[in-house]
Amino acid sequence: xxxxxxxxxxxxxxxxxxxxxxxxxxxxxxxxxxxxxxxxxxxxxxxxxxxxxxxxxxxxxxxxxxxxxxxxxxxxxxxxxxxxxxxxxxxxxxxxxxxxxxxxxxxxxxxxxxxxxxxxxxxxxxxxxxxxxxxxxxxxxxxxxxxxxxxxxxxxxxxxxxxxxxxxxxxxxxxxxxxxxxxxxxxxxxxxxxxxxxxxxxxxxxxxxxxxxxxxxxxxxxxxxxxxxxxxxxxxxxxxxxxxxxxxxxxxxxxxxxxxxxxxxxxxxxxxxxxxxxxxxxxxxxxxxxxxxxxxxxxxxxxxxxxxxxxxxxxxxxxxxxxxxxxxxxxxxxxxxxxxxxxx
Amino acid sequence: xxxxxxxxxxxxxxxxxxxxxxxxxxxxxxxxxxxxxxxxxxxxxxxxxxxxxxxxxxxxxxxxxxxxxxxxxxxxxxxxxxxxxxxxxxxxxxxxxxxxxxxxxxxxxxxxxxxxxxxxxxxxxxxxxxxxxxxxxxxxxxxxxxxxxxxxxxxxxxxxxxxxxxxxxxxxxxxxxxxxxxxxxxxxxxxxxxxxxxxxxxxxxxxxxxxxxxxxxxxxxxxxxxxxxxxxxxxxxxxxxxxxxxxxxxxxxxxxxxxxxxxxxxxxxxxxxxxxxxxxxxxxxxxxxxxxxxxxxxxxxxxxxxxxxxxxxxxxxxxxxxxxxxxxxxxxxxxxxxxxxxxx
DNA sequence: CTGTTAGCGCTTTCAT
DNA sequence: ATGAAAGCGCTAACAG
Numbered sequence: 001x002x003x004x005x006x007x008x009x010x011x012x013x014x015x016x017x018x019x020x021x022x023x024x025x026x027x028x029x030x031x032x033x034x035x036x037x038x039x040x041x042x043x044x045x046x047x048x049x050x051x052x053x054x055x056x057x058x059x060x061x062x063x064x065x066x067x068x069x070x071x072x073x074x075x076x077x078x079x080x081x082x083x084x085x086x087x088x089x090x091x092x093x094x095x096x097x098x099x100x101x102x103x104x105x106x107x108x109x110x111x112x113x114x115x116x117x118x119x120x121x122x123x124x125x126x127x128x129x130x131x132x133x134x135x136x137x138x139x140x141x142x143x144x145x146x147x148x149x150x151x152x153x154x155x156x157x158x159x160x161x162x163x164x165x166x167x168x169x170x171x172x173x174x175x176x177x178x179x180x181x182x183x184x185x186x187x188x189x190x191x192x193x194x195x196x197x198x199x200x201x202x203x204x205x206x207x208x209x210x211x212x213x214x215x216x217x218x219x220x221x222x223x224x225x226x227x228x229x230x231x232x233x234x235x236x237x238x239x240x241x242x243x244x245x246x247x248x249x250x251x252x253x254x255x256x257x258x259x260x261x262x263x264x265x266x267x268x269x270x271x272x273x274x275x276x277x278x279x280x281x282x283x284x285x286x287x288x289x290x291x292x293x294x295x296x297x298x299x300x301x302x303x304x305x306x307x308x309x310x311x312x313x314x315x316x317x318x319x320x321x322x323x324x325x326x327x328x329x330x331x332x333x334x335x336x337x338x339x340x341x342x343x344x
Numbered sequence: 345x346x347x348x349x350x351x352x353x354x355x356x357x358x359x360x361x362x363x364x365x366x367x368x369x370x371x372x373x374x375x376x377x378x379x380x381x382x383x384x385x386x387x388x389x390x391x392x393x394x395x396x397x398x399x400x401x402x403x404x405x406x407x408x409x410x411x412x413x414x415x416x417x418x419x420x421x422x423x424x425x426x427x428x429x430x431x432x433x434x435x436x437x438x439x440x441x442x443x444x445x446x447x448x449x450x451x452x453x454x455x456x457x458x459x460x461x462x463x464x465x466x467x468x469x470x471x472x473x474x475x476x477x478x479x480x481x482x483x484x485x486x487x488x489x490x491x492x493x494x495x496x497x498x499x500x501x502x503x504x505x506x507x508x509x510x511x512x513x514x515x516x517x518x519x520x521x522x523x524x525x526x527x528x529x530x531x532x533x534x535x536x537x538x539x540x541x542x543x544x545x546x547x548x549x550x551x552x553x554x555x556x557x558x559x560x561x562x563x564x565x566x567x568x569x570x571x572x573x574x575x576x577x578x579x580x581x582x583x584x585x586x587x588x589x590x591x592x593x594x595x596x597x598x599x600x601x602x603x604x605x606x607x608x609x610x611x612x613x614x615x616x617x618x619x620x621x622x623x624x625x626x627x628x629x630x631x632x633x634x635x636x637x638x639x640x641x642x643x644x645x646x647x648x649x650x651x652x653x654x655x656x657x658x659x660x661x662x663x664x665x666x667x668x669x670x671x672x673x674x675x676x677x678x679x680x681x682x683x684x685x686x687x688x
Numbered sequence: 689c690t691g692t693t694a695g696c697g698c699t700t701t702c703a704t
Numbered sequence: 705a706t707g708a709a710a711g712c713g714c715t716a717a718c719a720g
Contacts (some may be wrong), residue, residue, distance in 0.1 A: 412697030
């Protein structure tokens with residue numbers, strides 16, 4: 001390595017050390033604390049000096065050092081979003097909603113994954129808690145007690161998983177599901193299936209769907225069965241086609257749109273016709289749902305609103321520590337994958 | 345508000361102030377600096393005291409305060425990813441690649457959006473630079489000079505946009521495009537169209553595609569036209585159907601798979617048959633490409649590898665300041681949306 | 689309205 | 705191998 005001095009003499013941008021409030025204070029023969037006030041408490045200072053401070057700050061390209069600010073204040077100005085899988089299209093709209101409110105309020109967002117595992121989720125949370133002012137945890141797999149305990153460190157709001165000890169915002173699936181069941185009944189369907197995730201890592205949401213569907217179906221005199229899928233993915237859905245056909249049901253609810261896409265794909269290669277041979281209803285309404293052939297009838301979850309609502313709660317110190325249960329209704333969207341029950 | 349003392353006596357987790365290295369030093373009658381060393385420079389200290397320190401740290405649930413560490417060291421341990429649109433499926437695989445290497449190395453990632461605008465991008469960069477050790481900028485719209493200038497503050501690596509003054513990793517589109525053109529020629533196509541983004545905000549990548557396609561097509565004696573789209577989206581693609589049909593070309597390259605999806609959707613409602621009436625080739629190979637009907641023939645960009653490679657460069661102090669041009673080849677994937685040219 | 693002072697929690701010479 | 709002390713850049717009392 002050559003003399004560093006040499007480097008800064010080279011043709012590339014001179015760019016020395018980042019300016020600090022001391023630099024600007026010195027230029028103006030002011031005290032650093034005055035500069036700090038000028039920059040952060042507009043109005044609480046002589047407006048002329050404030051203007052001069054701002055001018056110099058601008059000129060020097062000053063930007064506060066966030067770490068330095070975080071130390072005395074104890075706040076970082078960044079919030080964390082933890083979800084099972086960043087790249088799952090199911091979360092897009094939610095991410096968008098979260099990102100929007102976070103950014104519009106001038107905070108920055110960091111995103112981390114839990115991989116759908118409780119252990120990784122806990123690790124992600126504790127690791128992030130040292131760098132954020134609050135956490136939004138989506139579809140948590142953690143036991144409520146541990147989530148609550150973690151929330152003692154840094155506010156946590158839960159989304160897509162209920163908790164009566166934390167602020168949480170979840171979809172209200174009852175109205176949409178009810179409509180869907182009625183829709184199916186009107187079309188003459190008598191027996192339906194639910195393609196659900198089973199096993200220990202199954203999310204709360206999954207249980208809720210099945211339980212409600214079960215009640216709704218039986219209340220309407222429809223028979224219902226659960227067909228387990230191995231994963232909430234396209235492939236998981238595709239694998240289940242054989243069991244769907246074997247079940248003899250005429251209408252199936254998929255765990256989510258990804259699974260429904262898989263069913264569609266498998267049906268197409270197996271020459272099973274949807275909705276002629278059986279009707280299919282997805283869940284979430286991800287962007288590709290309307291692109292599918294046939295376009296997916298689905299239950300739209302207001303993910304974007306869920307995200308923005310949850311983040312608004314998190315950003316509000318008055319509400320981010322108080323248990324609450326916001327609930328946003330899902331909506332039934334009829335497209336092409338449902339039709340009259342086949343005559344048997 | 346009641347006496348805070350009272351609160352910590354309540355039934356909810358007592359959870360006092362986060363423990364610091366002072367707390368653990370005190371417990372062990374050690375100096376904080378020793379604790380710091382024990383935790384950060386394994387081996388450079390008496391192994392027995394190191395063990396005791398670790399034990400107490402564990403017991404207290406100690407976690408370093410990142411801001412406090414960032415101050416003296418000047419590094420934060422977090423890196424930033426800036427891309428036009430988080431929720432664009434085109435970026436999924438890239439995000440995954442980036443996330444993987446970042447996390448596997450123990451760093452944390454923060455993601456921000458540029459909204460495809462140069463101004464927002466610059467704002468996002470400068471804002472993040474105060475909180476990260478390096479930035480990965482995807483599909484930059486910024487002029488090379490300004491990017492370079494910003495890189496003086498914090499290392500920047502560019503991805504999906506070339507720069508000869510920055511480390512960058514981009515797809516090598518030549519081989520795949522060549523294959524695709526040959527494929528079309530063999531199928532008897534004589535005239536092709538490119539659905540491209542025009543206007544000032546058009547990315548570098550777009551220009552590259554068109555230029556290369558142009559050269560390749562003319563070299564093969566095929567006629568080629570550019571059909572402008574208003575946006576690189578499903579709707580943008582759908583809108584272009586009329587012009588595609590009017591153009592009389594028999595094969596079209598879409599700017600990306602989203603656009604191709606739009607074309608497919610519009611074609612379906614207009615009773616235009618793909619690939620019977622014209623062949624369609626997408627770009628990127630997003631997850632829904634194979635789900636489309638017909639399944640999309642497309643050019644797969646190794647986004648995940650691009651992401652992981654770019655992040656590896658960024659994380660390596662030996663390479664994140666040295667201009668370089670990594671290039672990863674795209675791959676031509678034949679599915680169902682291309683077939684013989686219609687006889688005219 | 690502005691200057692002084694102390695300190696956030698950690699790392700890092702410099703001593704010992 | 706460990707201790708002492710200073711300092712990173714900023715904020716927040718407390719004075720004046």
